[in-house]
Amino acid sequence: MSEIKVPIAKPIIGDKEIENVVEVLKSGMIAQGPKVEEFEQKFAEWVGAEYGIAVNSGTAALHVALLACGIGEGDEVITTPFTFIASGNSIVYTGAKPVFADIDLKTYTLDPDSIEDQITENTVAIMPVQLYGQSADMDKINKIAEKYGLIVIEDAAQAHGAIYNGNKVGSIGDMSCFSFYPTKNMTTSEGGIITTDDADLAESAKMFRAHGASVRYHHNAIGYNFRMTDISAAIGLAQLEKIDEFNERRITNAEYLNEGLKDVDGIITPYCAHGSKHVYHQYTIRVEKGVRDNWVDIINNCGVGTGIHYPIPLYNQPIYKALGIEGNCPNAELAADNVISLPVHPSLTKEDLDLVIEAVKTASRELD
Numbered sequence: 017m018s019e020i021k022v023p024i025a026k027p028i029i030g031d032k033e034i035e036n037v038v039e040v041l042k043s044g045m046i047a048q049g050p051k052v053e054e055f056e057q058k059f060a061e062w063v064g065a066e067y068g069i070a071v072n073s074g075t076a077a078l079h080v081a082l083l084a085c086g087i088g089e090g091d092e093v094i095t096t097p098f099t100f101i102a103s104g105n106s107i108v109y110t111g112a113k114p115v116f117a118d119i120d121l122k123t124y125t126l127d128p129d130s131i132e133d134q135i136t137e138n139t140v141a142i143m144p145v146q147l148y149g150q151s152a153d154m155d156k157i158n159k160i161a162e163k164y165g166l167i168v169i170e171d172a173a174q175a176h177g178a179i180y181n182g183n184k185v186g187s188i189g190d191m192s193c194f195s196f197y198p199t200k201n202m203t204t205s206e207g208g209i210i211t212t213d214d215a216d217l218a219e220s221a222k223m224f225r226a227h228g229a230s231v232r233y234h235h236n237a238i239g240y241n242f243r244m245t246d247i248s249a250a251i252g253l254a255q256l257e258k259i260d261e262f263n264e265r266r267i268t269n270a271e272y273l274n275e276g277l278k279d280v281d282g283i284i285t286p287y288c289a290h291g292s293k294h295v296y297h298q299y300t301i302r303v304e305k306g307v308r309d310n311w312v313d314i315i316n317n318c319g320v321g322t323g324i325h326y327p328i329p330l331y332n333q334p335i336y337k338a339l340g341i342e343g344n345c346p347n348a349e350l351a352a353d354n355v356i357s358l359p360v361h362p363s364l365t366k367e368d369l370d371l372v373i374e375a376v377k378t379a380s381r382e383l384d
């Protein structure tokens with residue numbers, strides 16, 4: 017295989033991040049401290065939520081949010097199978113059962129019209145995943161939640177800065193969860209955060225983050241050590257100053273790719289729903305001819321990195337099958353077989369983007 021000249025992802029760490037980390041290291045306060053608190057306040061303000069509770073991964077954010085909502089054994093949470101396994105696993109960790117509704121094939125997010133069929137007397141929550149940087153149809157999802165008295169927990173791990181009908185992702189559900197893993201639109205190295213407007217849920221999340229204690233050494237629940245460190249928060253504070261610019265560059269890159277790829281035969285380029293701001297965590301195409309692996313080989317041979325997000329609907333993962341967690345989502349299966357993510361990150365040059373376009377055109381020609 018040829019050398020990959022344009023990688024699928026590239027975190028941008030600048031001087032400010034390094035200065036901030038050095039300052040924390042010199043301060044001696046390297047666990048959860050004042051930088052975490054500052055980061056929580058600033059991130060919550062940026063998304064338009066009252067409270068932010070920082071943790072050490074996006075997975076921990078989802079787990080804590082579910083626990084804070086009182087979800088556990090005997091409960092069912094409706095989510096999408098077309099996502100990273102952390103979305104489903106966080107439900108499994110609590111003892112609850114993930115129940116899968118199908119996706120909308122345009123946005124690849126949870127299809128509101130497929131949710132009601134999955135509701136049973138055990139359903140307590142809906143967890144839409146704001147996939148690839150775009151929100152699910154939250155008005156419809158919130159309406160269903162209201163009708164059946166369900167909690168809404170947004171998995172916003174991939175959608176920092178995305179907007180749905182004028183509201184930023186992170187301020188729409190009862191609780192919202194972000195990841196700051198290095199490939200995400202902004203990073204803290206590993207890290208995550210929960211945002212909410214509900215003071216009680218915020219308190220409860222803080223408790224589960226720190227061994228179930230609201231007052232030190234007084235434990236009211238079995239909690240975890242999911243604390244973020246000030247070292248991570250220091251990186252996050254520097255990234256927060258740049259996230260809007262990072263997102264604008266992703267959007268500009270996506271528009272350039274859309275234009276360059278619009279007449280290419282055999283592919284569907286990303287769809288941005290009306291009233292939505294898509295922040296292109298991923299730029300994901302779907303191929304409609306040939307075999308996906310052949311497209312990937314040709315694109316990689318042209319020096320362009322790719323990702324498959326995601327190749328297997330969660331209910332077909334071996335461990336979910338072993339646990340008897342089932343699903344039947346034809347759209348998710350079709351997407352899983354045919355999507356390819358292409359580089360869209362903020363570091364790309366015009367030459368990089370032209371190489372991506374050429375690579376896809378080459379694959380389309382060769383697979384005729």
Ligand SMILES: Cc1ncc(COP(=O)(O)O)c(C=O)c1O
Nearest residue numbers: 073074075100102103173195197
């Ligand atoms: C949709 C989704 N949910 C949850 C997670 C988990 O986040 P983390 O890797 O920070 O634990 C990720 C990120 O990998 C993700 O993409």
